[in-house]
Structures are given as structure tokens and as C-alpha cells.
Amino acid sequence: MCVRRYAPAHDSFKEEDMRAALYIDCGSIKAEDIPYIYEEIRKTDDLVISKMFGVEMKDIAEIAERLRIQNNMHCGDDQTSALVALAVEVMADAVGEDVQKIYIATGDLAVLPLLDKLKLMRTNVVVIGPCGADRVLIDNSEKYTYLEIINGGECTAEIPSADEIAGRIYSVSSYYNGMGEDVKLEQVYKSLIRRYPDFDVRNYGYTHLSTFVKKNVSGVQVVNDDCGGSYIKIVDDRKNIDDFAYEYVAGRGYTIEDMAELIDALREKFPGFAMENYGYHTDYGFILSFSRFQIWENKGIKMKKSFKLSSRSDEETEES
Template sequence: MKNDMKIAVLIDADNVSDKYIKYIFDEISNLGMPTYKRIYGDWTKPQLASWKTVLLNYSITPIQQYSYTTGKNATDAALIIDAMDILYSNNVDSFCIVSSDSDFTRLATRLREAGMYVVGMGEKKTPTPFISACEKFKYLEVIASNPGETGGLNNQIGKQEHAKEGMTSKKELIQSLKTIITESSDEDGWANLGEVGSRLNNRYPDFDTRNYGHSKLRPLILSLNQFEIEARRTNKNQNSHYVVRNKTK
């Protein structure tokens, strides 16, 4: 994945709190440059008033969408139409859809079919179909309360708190790691840690080491007590990479 992508950031104001906005754009900055920054909602509603200052500070363009019919989500329709217009403009490499709404599942799938890198961001209540439709999915509660780093909403959240409903359990994670390592290992059972991480990301769109209280993959794997990790030199300049294998009983 490149970190210089041009990204269209589309936010569903009906399903996202303004308190997450800093963490959303901090996360996006790791991927590339937000070329489009748009947020959708009925701005005549008083519950969206808290967004006004945020929109100015982050130069986000509000898209007004009136709720013409009760029970129909006009905001979703407006976001989807804009996303397709942006897709056909050929001005971006990636989309970031910020919502906890499963109504964007088909949109994420269609964008990926067109070759776009699709990142989803939403709360832990986000339905699995939307998570699975994205190439990567980030939980807003996690990126806003990253243990061991300053600036989170609540740095006191314990490590066990992160492995909640909606995330892969540690038991399943361990089993998947063992399988991936076995499939990609050499004759001595060692597999490249970077390759293992890539396969894990492909298998679970919502995988993030921060979900389990760690900022990197290596300390997470070591904490599981099921694996061995070694550093290997790759050339005469003593550059090294890490390899991992399943512990033998």
C-alpha cells in the first residue's frame, strides 16, 4: 500500500461524532493526502450543530441533504452519488468512508471493483458486511484511545477492553497466525514477519494491532506466548528483518 495516495474522504454526519475528527485525519495522513473532504447531513437539524466549528478548522465541505421522506436516508444516497462522480473523475486513488452504516456495503464493493483502495472507519457497532467490503477498516474508538500514545480520548482503557465484540478474538487470531506461519514458512518453520502481517491484514479487514493494546505487530505476537521471533541480517550492512515461527511443545 502506498502512503502518497490521493484520498476522497466522505463522512456520514448522521453516524459519526465530531469528537473523532482529529483522529480520523491523523489516520488518513498515514495513507496520503485527502483531496476531497466532504461531510453529508441535514444541517438544519440541531443535533449536527456541534460540527460547525469542526468543519471550519478542518476545511471540510458540508453537503446539505434534506430528509424529504420519513424513513428514507437521503444522506446515504447523496454520499453514494458523490462517490461515483468522484470515481469517474479519475482524481483519486483511494476512498475513506466514515460511517457505521451497513448501507455503504455495496458502495465499498463497487469502488474496490474499480481498483480503488477503500478504507472504512466507524464505531464497533458497525455491521460485519460493511467491514468486510472494505480493504481496511478502522474502529474509531480504538484510533481515538490508542494505549501508550498521548492525545487519545481515553488512554486509560485497558488492553483487554480492545478485544471486544466486532473484533477478531485472541483465540481466533492465534489460530490464524499459526496457519499463516505454517503456509508461508521455510523448512525450519520460520516465516517473514512482514509477510505474515500482510496475510493477516488480507484475511481480516478490521485487523489492527491497536485493537489488542499494541502499537506494532511484533510485541502483539510476543504477548500471545505461542510464537518465537528472531532478527535476521539481510546483507553486509547488517540491516535486519524479523522472522517468526510457531512454538513447539
């Protein structure tokens, strides 16, 4: 039996809807953003608990009533006491069996100790907050989603470039390719989130991870199985690599002093290039796989004499 695991709304991966709890820090979240937060969660999960914390929550209470959202309201004398109440409620609900996933809507660094504790408990936690939040909060979140993105705006935070993300995707795909496997798109997504907690294809103007891969990652293709699962397959580009390498060395007088120069040139020419894709784990072994090359002075490369003569004959023929 096939189970479709890919939820295309914003590239989250799951086997089934999770029972989720939402805790809103009304001291750092605007009232008008709350409907978008609820809509974001309900795309993928079943929201069973919703609690809001703040000092003055009149506007937020009115929105909750208008949307017919059932909430537990917790007011405090100041922001600190409100966040303490939030932390107490989160911990109480996290140890129970009714909640499988926790969402915390905040932009306040004061929740860092709470996040650290939840990590130790291996609790599935998503922080939803503004683009202007301190980077420390973002980097210490298991997953961080930008408010501006879920309400249809643009990401103004400092995020990794599309090229950096593409390189990471190729690297993960290469690792699995070296083991003789095509990597699942779900595995790539999880790897990206571990490295970049705020990764979201919507940050780059896409709605599907597969589309991002097709548009930004060279040397791979996205394939689907009969169950609707998506995989990334490394494209064998060895012939183009060979042709480029031979031309590169010939253009430098058929000799280069350090094989690392050629490896760097290949990486620049072919984004995401990795020797492991071709079964090699050392520069030395990879260079020896070229039929026209020989190792020179233990670290350089020379074109074999017969191939140098052949190349010159070809050039003379073209000139005549």
C-alpha cells in the same frame, strides 16, 4: 537501495504516502470524532479530498472551521438522500486519477452497495466506524477501523481472540516456511486483513504487530534485515516435539490406536504446530519420521520393541 515499508504508528504497510479522500456520513459519526479521524488518516496518507454529508451539520461545520479544515459540505433532506450524495461523490472521485485510497467514515449499512461496487473496481477502501456497527458492515469492508480505538478508547466489538489471531499468524508463517522462506511481516498483516477486516493490533492493546507476535505467537521469532524489513521465522522445535511424542506414547502403554490422537496432542501442546514445518504433508509420513515409532494396524502407533526395552531399563535404573 533499501525502502522502509513499515509504518509503526499502527502497523500499516506502504511504499509511499497515498493521496487519500475522506467521506464522512454525519448521520452516524459524531462531531467530536472528526478530529481523530483526520489525525488517523494523516499518520499514513496525504488527505487531498474531504467531504461531509448530512442533514444538519452545524456542529460539524464549526469543528471544521476551528481546525481550519477545507471541506465540501453536502446537506440532504434526510439520511437517505445524504448517503446517496455520498455514494455519488465517492464514485465520481474513484474513477479519477487524483485519489489512490478512499476512507469512508460511517456506521450505516446503507453503504453496502457502494462498498460492493468499489470492490469490483479494486479500489483501496477503508471504512472507519463505531464498535457498535452491524457486523455485516464490518465483514463486508475491505478494512474496518474502530472509532473508539483511534480516539484512545477500548474496542468493545466482538473481535477474534488473541489466540485465534496468533494461530493465523503461525499458519501463514508455516506456509512460507514450507516453501523455504521467512514470511514478511507485511505479508502476515495483509493476510490478517483479508481474513479479519477489523484486525488492528490496537484492538489488543498493542501498537506494533511485531510486539503482538513476540508476546502471543509461540514457536516463531521476529527478525530484521539490513533494510529495516521485518520477517517471522519459524523456530525449529523438533527435539521438544520428539521428546513429548515419545513420552506421550510410552505413557499409554507404548501403543495408541489412532495416530490422529498424537497429532491432536502435539497441536494442543505446541500452539500452531504444523507437520508442514518439518517437510511432511500426511500424518503417516510424519509418524514414520520418528525413529522410535512404527505404524500399527495401518493407523495406530507402536513403540519399537528395542526402545520399549530401553525405556523400561531406564525406569528400573531410576527406581533402584
